[in-house]
Structure formats: C-alpha cells, structure tokens
Amino acid sequence: MCGIVGYVGEKQALQVVVDGLRRMEYRGYDSAGVAVVADGRLDVRKKAGKLANLESLLGSDPLAQSTTGIGHTRWATHGGPTDANAHPHVSADGSVAVIHNGIIENFAELRAELAAAGVVLASDTDTEVVAHLLAATLPEVGDDLAEAMRIVCRRLSGAFTLVAVRADRPDVVVGARRNSPLVVGRGDGENFLASDVSAFIAHTRHALELGQDQVVTLTRDSIVVTDFDGTPATPNAYEVTWDASAAEKGGYDTFMAKEIAEQPKAVADTLLGRIDVDGRLALDEMRMTDGELREVDKVVVIACGTAYHAGLVAKYALEHWTRLPCEVELASEFRYRDPVIDRRTLVVAISQSGETMDTLMALRYAREQDARVLAICNTQGSTIPRESDAVLYTHAGPEVAVASTKAFLTQLVACYLVALYVAQVRGNKFGDEIAMVVRELADMPRKIDLVLDTTEEVEALAAMLQDARSVLFIGRHVGYPVALEGALKLKELAYMHAEGFAAGELKHGPIALLEDRLPVIVVVPSPRGRSVLHEKIVSNVQEVRARGARTIVIAEEGDDAVVPYADHLVRVPECPTLLQPLLAAVPLQVFACAMATAKGHDVDQPRNLAKSVTVE
Numbered sequence: 001m002c003g004i005v006g007y008v009g010e011k012q013a014l015q016v017v018v019d020g021l022r023r024m025e026y027r028g029y030d031s032a033g034v035a036v037v038a039d040g041r042l043d044v045r046k047k048a049g050k051l052a053n054l055e056s057l058l059g060s061d062p063l064a065q066s067t068t069g070i071g072h073t074r075w076a077t078h079g080g081p082t083d084a085n086a087h088p089h090v091s092a093d094g095s096v097a098v099i100h101n102g103i104i105e106n107f108a109e110l111r112a113e114l115a116a117a118g119v120v121l122a123s124d125t126d127t128e129v130v131a132h133l134l135a136a137t138l139p140e141v142g143d144d145l146a147e148a149m150r151i152v153c154r155r156l157s158g159a160f161t162l163v164a165v166r167a168d169r170p171d172v173v174v175g176a177r178r179n180s181p182l183v184v185g186r187g188d189g190e191n192f193l194a195s196d197v198s199a200f201i202a203h204t205r206h207a208l209e210l211g212q213d214q215v216v217t218l219t220r221d222s223i224v225v226t227d228f229d230g231t232p233a234t235p236n237a238y239e240v241t242w243d244a245s246a247a248e249k250g251g252y253d254t255f256m257a258k259e260i261a262e263q264p265k266a267v268a269d270t271l272l273g274r275i276d277v278d279g280r281l282a283l284d285e286m287r288m289t290d291g292e293l294r295e296v297d298k299v300v301v302i303a304c305g306t307a308y309h310a311g312l313v314a315k316y317a318l319e320h321w322t323r324l325p326c327e328v329e330l331a332s333e334f335r336y337r338d339p340v341i342d343r344r345t346l347v348v349a350i351s352q353s354g355e356t357m358d359t360l361m362a363l364r365y366a367r368e369q370d371a372r373v374l375a376i377c378n379t380q381g382s383t384i385p386r387e388s389d390a391v392l393y394t395h396a397g398p399e400v401a402v403a404s405t406k407a408f409l410t411q412l413v414a415c416y417l418v419a420l421y422v423a424q425v426r427g428n429k430f431g432d433e434i435a436m437v438v439r440e441l442a443d444m445p446r447k448i449d450l451v452l453d454t455t456e457e458v459e460a461l462a463a464m465l466q467d468a469r470s471v472l473f474i475g476r477h478v479g480y481p482v483a484l485e486g487a488l489k490l491k492e493l494a495y496m497h498a499e500g501f502a503a504g505e506l507k508h509g510p511i512a513l514l515e516d517r518l519p520v521i522v523v524v525p526s527p528r529g530r531s532v533l534h535e536k537i538v539s540n541v542q543e544v545r546a547r548g549a550r551t552i553v554i555a556e557e558g559d560d561a562v563v564p565y566a567d568h569l570v571r572v573p574e575c576p577t578l579l580q581p582l583l584a585a586v587p588l589q590v591f592a593c594a595m596a597t598a599k600g601h602d603v604d605q606p607r608n609l610a611k612s613v614t615v616e
C-alpha cells in the first residue's frame with residue numbers, strides 16, 4: 001500500500017524522491033505526488049493514476065530546485081483516487097505538507113473540529129486533517145515541527161506513518177509511525193525516510209528501524225528519534241544485505257517472471273546455515289530453550305493470502321513430524337473468535353512483508369494471551385518480526401511483484417525447518433530420519449530448477465486456455481493448499497474465476513460446476529509412500545474427466561496411472577509427499593503469470609492489489 005519517501009541532503013530532492021517512488025511502485029497505488037521546500041514555500045505536484053502521469057505534469061510544470069522533499073504513492077482508502085485526494089496535503093496557510101500511509105480512525109471527529117474552527121478542507125482524505133492540525137500547533141511550540149508532530153500524533157488513533165516538511169525549514173524532514181512501516185536510510189551528508197529500504201537502496205545500505213510510536217527528525221547530518229512524549233529513543237541499526245540490482249528486472253519482462261526463476265536460489269539461501277555438518281538443525285533464531293519447546297502443547301499458524309497457504313502446508317508437516325496439534329487461521333479472523341491459546345501455545349506468524357496489519361494485530365492479540373510468537377518473515381527490520389518473540393527470516397531477497405512466488409516457497413521451507421526442529425527437540429523423530437528429510441530439502445533447489453524447464457509448455461497451455469471462463473484446482477493432503485494457491489494466483493493476475501478445492505470435496509457440491517471443456521488442474525501426490533492418497537485422486541481425475549471437463553494433471557515423473565485421464569500432463573520430479581508443494585506450486589505460478597500476460601494484464605501490479613497490506 002502507500003509508498004512514502006522523504007529526503008534531505010545535497011542532491012536534487014525531486015530526482016531522489018521520484019526514483020524512490022518508482023522502486024516502491026510494486027506496493028500498489030492509484031495516485032502519486034511530491035513536494036519540495038524552496039524559497040520559503042512548498043512546491044507541490046500531484047496526480048491521479050500512475051507515476052508517468054505525475055512525471056508528465058512535472059514536465060509541463062516543473063518544480064523549483066530543492067534538496068529537501070517528500071513523495072507519495074497513494075492506495076485509496078478515504079476518498080477516491082483523484083488529484084485532490086492525492087498526497088501531499090498542504091495546510092490552509094501553506095506552511096506544512098504531509099504524506100501519510102494508514103488510516104486515521106478518529107478523522108471524522110478531527111475534521112468536524114477543524115470545520116467548526118473555519119478550516120475549509122480541500123480533499124476527502126483522513127490525511128488532510130494532519131496538515132491543518134500541524135499548522136495550528138506550530139505557533140504553540142515555537143515552530144518546532146517535530147514537537148508539533150508529537151502533539152498531533154498523540155491525538156490520532158489508528159495506523160499511520162506520517163512524513164512532513166515545513167515551508168520555512170528547507171533542511172528538515174520529520175516522520176512518525178504507529179503500526180505502519182517507516183525506515184530511515186542513513187547516508188553521508190544525506191538522510192532518507194521510506195516505507196521500505198528499496199526506495200533508498202541505490203544511495204545507502206545503512207538503515208535504522210523505527211519503533212512503535214516514534215518521531216524522527218532528519219537533517220543532512222543528523223537523525224534524532226524520540227517517542228511521542230519526546231523521550232529520546234535509540235533506533236536499531238542494520239545493514240541491508242541486498243543491493244539495488246536485486247530489486248531490478250535483470251533482463252526479465254516482469255518481476256514476477258524473474259522471481260519465479262529465482263526460486264531455486266531463494267530456497268537454497270533459506271536453508272543456508274541452518275543445518276550443521278551432522279545434518280542436525282540449528283535454529284538459534286527460535287530463541288526458545290529446549291525445555292520451553294517441550295512444554296508447547298499446540299501450534300497456531302496465523303497468516304493471510306499466500307502466506308496462509310504456506311501455513312496450511314505447515315499443518316501437515318508439523319502434525320506428522322511432531323504430533324503436536326496445529327491450527328491454521330486467517331489472521332483477519334483470529335482475534336475476533338476468542339481463540340483458545342495460552343502460554344503453552346506456539347503461534348507462528350507468517351508474513352513476507354512483515355507489515356500486514358491483519359497478521360500484526362493477530363500476533364499482538366496472541367502475545368496478550370501469553371502465547372509465544374515466532375515470526376517467519378522475509379523483510380528485515382519490519383514490524384512483525386520486531387514485535388515477535390523470535391524470528392526465522394526467509395532469504396528470498398526483495399519480492400517486488402505483487403503476487404507472491406519466491407516468498408511462498410521460502411515460507412514453506414521455513415515451516416518445514418520449524419517442524420523438523422520441534423521434532424528434533426521433542427524427540428518425535430530419530431536423528432537419522434530428520435537428517436534424511438533435511439537431505440531431501442537440500443536437494444529441492446535442483447528439483448525446482450527441473451520444474452522450471454517445463455515453463456514453456458505451461459505457458460503454451462495458458463495461451464491455449466486464455467479464453468476459459470473459469471479454472472478449478474483440486475488436490476489432496478498438501479496438494480490441497482497448493483490448489484488454493486494456484487487459484488489465488490490466477491484470480492489476482494488473470495482476473496478470472498478460479499477456485500481451489502480439496503479433491504474429496506468435489507462430490508459434495510463443486511462437481512456441479514463441471515461442464516464441457518472446463519479446465520480442472522489436478523495436483524497429484526506421489527504414488528510412492530501414501531499410495532491410498534494417490535489412488536483416491538486418480539479416481540477424482542476420472543470423475544472430472546467423465547463430466548467432460550479438461551484435465552491438466554501435475555504428476556510426478558514415472559506416475560503412469562494418471563496418464564490415461566490427463567488431457568495435459570505437467571511432470572515434476574520425485575520427492576517426498578510433504579515436500580511436493582515446493583515443486584507443484586511452480587507450474588501454477590507460471591500458468592497464472594502466462595495467463596495474465598496473454599490477457600494483456602499488468603503482471604507485476606495487478607489491479608486493486610497492494611503488495612504490503614497495511615490496513616485491516
């Protein structure tokens with residue numbers, strides 16, 4: 001959702017800010033704007049639509065030169081995506097410009113208060129009230145923007161990142177955060193504020209995490225952080241481990257295609273350093289003693305969207321390997337149903353961005369109930385790991401395409417590692433059994449590479465099916481979450497009806513959807529091991545085929561039992577059933593990406609979606 005950049009330094013701020021906004025385009029937005037401080041005034045341009053619209057406005061109506069500026073990409077919440085509602089918002093007296101990410105929940109009351117005081121509001125946004133409140137507060141605090149920000153923030157409820165500049169202070173940018181992301185980039189003679197590090201990674205890799213309810217004041221040479229009461233705070237410094245090229249397309253047509261291709265490396269990187277020479281797992285990041293882990297009597301996974309599907313796979317692995325009961329819950333539902341958790345519950349919060357508000361709120365609730373929270377996260381310095389008891393980072397690198405691919409595979413790996421580690425500590429599995437699974441895991445990057453060899457045939461299939469009205473996905477056991485994930489990818493990218501079902505549920509209703517030539521994608525488990533599962537799904541494929549639907553079957557090499565019932569067959573290498581999602585998900589990602597391309601959609605930024613969902 002909204003992207004925020006603030007800059008103060010020696011360079012032309014406009015260039016830095018617009019480049020930063022471009023690097024954060026992936027977050028999803030529907031209008032954009034910038035403001036610079038020049039000659040004692042604020043020069044602002046903003047425009048509905050993509051950054052290109054703003055740039056063409058800047059071409060015809062250039063901004064003043066300035067080395068201090070702020071910029072924003074807006075994902076509409078209060079008020080439609082119009083020029084007037086785009087950020088920055090400027091106070092009526094022209095003294096302060098503000099950009100904002102999040103939702104100010106008491107904005108109606110504040111708006112009414114301002115209207116009663118004679119302020120005429122120029123937009124429908126919740127943000128604009130902050131600009132007017134700051135302007136009204138400045139005279140009371142000797143024009144100190146940071147102090148005005150602290151006073152105003154104390155009056156706001158909800159989630160917000162705010163960044164402001166003042167017309168008569170050309171060398172200061174002030175930011176504040178509560179529940180929404182904001183990181184500081186520390187440069188040499190220049191400093192940055194941004195929703196995520198990708199906005200300033202081309203300039204510096206030195207970053208500072210801001211805590212909850214903190215205000216930061218940047219000048220070229222200083223970074224001062226306090227809480228909302230003015231008490232000084234020391235932010236956590238960290239180095240970003242990837243460089244600007246990692247967040248570029250690197251020769252691929254889309255970020256999504258690049259990220260699909262990066263999956264073997266992402267999986268290998270996530271395994272790196274977590275297995276010792278004897279094949280034993282070493283997950284120091286769990287920050288739980290063996291005794292504490294042995295006391296756990298239930299695992300609850302909370303996550304949203306694709307991360308939730310990773311959680312569903314985790315349930316199969318955890319229960320099988322550890323014999324601990326595991327529940328998987330959509331984070332947005334979790335805290336509203338009075339869940340039964342206590343200090344013996346291990347809550348696993350899965351999130352690529354580390355900023356998903358639903359997941360954050362669910363984890364806070366879990367901690368309030370004394371549960372211990374382990375985050376599985378891809379974004380260093382983000383809020384979810386910071387507020388968890390422990391974190392296991394996935395090492396997917398920056399995921400720019402809105403549709404999650406490599407993050408999903410690395411979340412699966414992290415879930416397997418946690419499950420195996422718990423089994424190791426609790427003695428549910430013998431060391432040699434764990435070592436065997438770990439060896440299989442270590443071989444998955446090679447196997448994912450082999451699956452990527454099927455990309456062209458899957459793309460051809462998608463081109464052939466692009467006019468289908470709907471696509472169904474079915475699977476059993478861990479193939480079921482893979483089916484859900486395949487359907488989600490297709491919905492979000494191809495904007496078409498797609499649904500995933502547990503194959504055994506078909507006959508309880510969804511089978512009525514089957515019609516002539518309807519594509520049904522079937523995720524077939526390995527015929528080795530749990531062959532009953534395999535036999536059952538072969539029957540399901542036949543049921544589908546008998547009703548005239550077109551079957552696209554994803555099956556293991558050498559599985560010939562399904563061949564007679566497959567209109568199209570996509571092969572994946574042999575692997576243990578529990579690990580198969582790491583392979584079977586890949587052709588489904590390629591399929592959705594190709595389908596969207598065939599339909600002429602923007603693959604990296606699907607309509608209405610945002611990469612990091614920072615509102616509930």
Ligand code: F6R
Nearest residue numbers: 305306307351352353356403404
């Ligand atoms: C789908 C997708 C979303 C995210 C969900 C959670 O492709 O990307 O469903 O998985 O919004 O996001 P994170 O993992 O950042 O919490």
